[in-house]
Amino acid sequence: xxxxxxxxxxxxxxxxxxxYEQSGLIPPAGRTGAGYRDYSDKDxxxxxxxxxxxxxxxxxxxxxxxxxxxxxxxxxxxxxxxxAENHVAALQTxxxxxxxxxxxxxxxxxxxxxxxxxxxxxxxxxxxxxxDTPATIRPxxxxxxxxxx
Amino acid sequence: xxxxxxxxxxxxxxxxxxxYEQSGLIPPAGRTGAGYRDYSDKDxxxxxxxxxxxxxxxxxxxxxxxxxxxxxxxxxxxxxxxxAENHVAALQTxxxxxxxxxxxxxxxxxxxxxxxxxxxxxxxxxxxxxxDTPATIRPxxxxxxxxxx
DNA sequence: CTTGACCTTCCCATGGTTGGAAGCCGCAGA
DNA sequence: TCTGCGGCTTCCAACCATGGGAAGGTCAAG
Numbered sequence: 001x002x003x004x005x006x007x008x009x010x011x012x013x014x015x016x017x018x019x020y021e022q023s024g025l026i027p028p029a030g031r032t033g034a035g036y037r038d039y040s041d042k043d044x045x046x047x048x049x050x051x052x053x054x055x056x057x058x059x060x061x062x063x064x065x066x067x068x069x070x071x072x073x074x075x076x077x078x079x080x081x082x083x084a085e086n087h088v089a090a091l092q093t094x095x096x097x098x099x100x101x102x103x104x105x106x107x108x109x110x111x112x113x114x115x116x117x118x119x120x121x122x123x124x125x126x127x128x129x130x131x132d133t134p135a136t137i138r139p140x141x142x143x144x145x146x147x148x149x
Numbered sequence: 150x151x152x153x154x155x156x157x158x159x160x161x162x163x164x165x166x167x168x169y170e171q172s173g174l175i176p177p178a179g180r181t182g183a184g185y186r187d188y189s190d191k192d193x194x195x196x197x198x199x200x201x202x203x204x205x206x207x208x209x210x211x212x213x214x215x216x217x218x219x220x221x222x223x224x225x226x227x228x229x230x231x232x233a234e235n236h237v238a239a240l241q242t243x244x245x246x247x248x249x250x251x252x253x254x255x256x257x258x259x260x261x262x263x264x265x266x267x268x269x270x271x272x273x274x275x276x277x278x279x280x281d282t283p284a285t286i287r288p289x290x291x292x293x294x295x296x297x298x
Numbered sequence: 299c300t301t302g303a304c305c306t307t308c309c310c311a312t313g314g315t316t317g318g319a320a321g322c323c324g325c326a327g328a
Numbered sequence: 329t330c331t332g333c334g335g336c337t338t339c340c341a342a343c344c345a346t347g348g349g350a351a352g353g354t355c356a357a358g
Contacts (some may be wrong), residue, residue: 002335002336003335003336003337004334004335004336013315013316014335014336015315015316015317016314016315016316018337018338019314019315034322034323034324034336034337035322035323035336035337036323036335036336036337037336037337045276049275049276052274052275052278053275054314055250056250056253056254056275057247057250059313060313060314066272066275069269069272070272070275070276072267073267074267075267075269076264076265076266076267077261077262077263077264077265077266077267077268077269077271078262078263078264078265080261080269080271080272081258081261081262081263081269081271082263084254084257084258084261084271085258087254088251088254088255088258091247091248091250091251091254092251094247095244095247095248095251098206098240098243098244098247099240099244101204101205101206101240102237102240102241102244104205105205105233105236105237105240106237108233109230109233109234109237112226112229112230112233113226113227113230114226114227114230114231115225115226115227116225116226116227117225117226118221118222118223118224118225118226119226120218120224120226120229120230122226122229122230122233123215123218123219123229125201126198126201126202126205126215126219127194127198127219129201151304151305152304152305152306153303153304153305162346162347163305164345164346164347164348165345165346165347167306167307168345168346181354183305183306183353183354183355184305184306184353184354185304185305185306185354185355186305186306203345208344209344209345
């Protein structure tokens with residue numbers, strides 16, 4: 001099966017399949033005489049696995065681990081569970097941060113007249129917030145989720 | 150004031166100040182005879198404004214708008230409110246997506262024994278999920294928030 | 299004058315994904 | 329057989345925000 005067909009069947013774009021191969025997430029695909037990549041149903045199965053893991057927000061490094069465990073018949077489910085739980089925790093941290101932003105903004109927006117007048121608590125808050133901590137260490141969450149595709 | 154001092158005072162790293170200048174978010178800073186960038190208290194004030202907007206998760210394009218409104222004495226608070234409310238909506242969409250991921254994963258993890266045995270509902274779900282929609286259009290949220298710093 | 303802290307510009311890397319260009323391959327229709 | 333089209337190949341670049349680092353200039357204190 002050509003890469004295009006594999007892409008359509010797995011839901012992973014051809015671009016990304018090549019990228020996954022190049023970055024070592026999946027082994028190099030076999031090639032036809034003409035140099036075209038050739039995929040088996042098993043390969044497509046694996047690509048689908050990867051896509052679903054990404055849909056759940058797993059980072060590449062986590063997917064590498066999950067793939068390894070998936071292939072390993074003697075794996076221990078505790079290892080998988082650990083990865084999943086760590087990821088859930090990371091997601092929840094991220095959610096909390098976003099929720100805090102949303103709450104703050106929603107409150108400010110609520111207080112804003114939203115009319116033709118220039119006075120605006122939102123801008124005031126950006127100008128001189130109550131709880132400002134300049135140059136301090138704030139939560140540097142980092143890389144938890146895209147939801148793309 | 151040198152860029153280092155401006156960075157410390159505003160809470161925006163010197164790297165990012167140069168980046169903001171280069172990308173047009175802020176006007177080019179004045180220069181001393183030696184070519185050093187020179188910042189006024191007003192500039193620092195603006196940098197702080199930017200940092201706070203970023204802390205609330207606003208995208209660069211939104212910050213450009215907010216800065217424009219901030220500088221415009223004849224602005225209408227409705228414009229600011231609109232931007233803020235759009236952003237809140239975007240944040241909440243993002244939050245919903247992440248929450249969905251977290252819920253799914255938490256449930257799977259809950260069902261996983263987490264012991265030495267290989268059987269694992271998490272891997273099973275990644276292999277053959279119930280609701281799979283391969284090659285369809287899924288939410289491409291995109292660019293709603295970093296929470297960095 | 300030396301030292302050390304600071305500044306300058308420039309390049310590189312991250313992560314996930316998309317876009318494009320140039321060129322080869324394979325199939326179908328005239 | 330020739331032509332055209334779409335698929336495939338590789339390579340290069342971009343997005344966004346940020347940090348790292350090198351090579352070299354500047355400044356103030358000792």
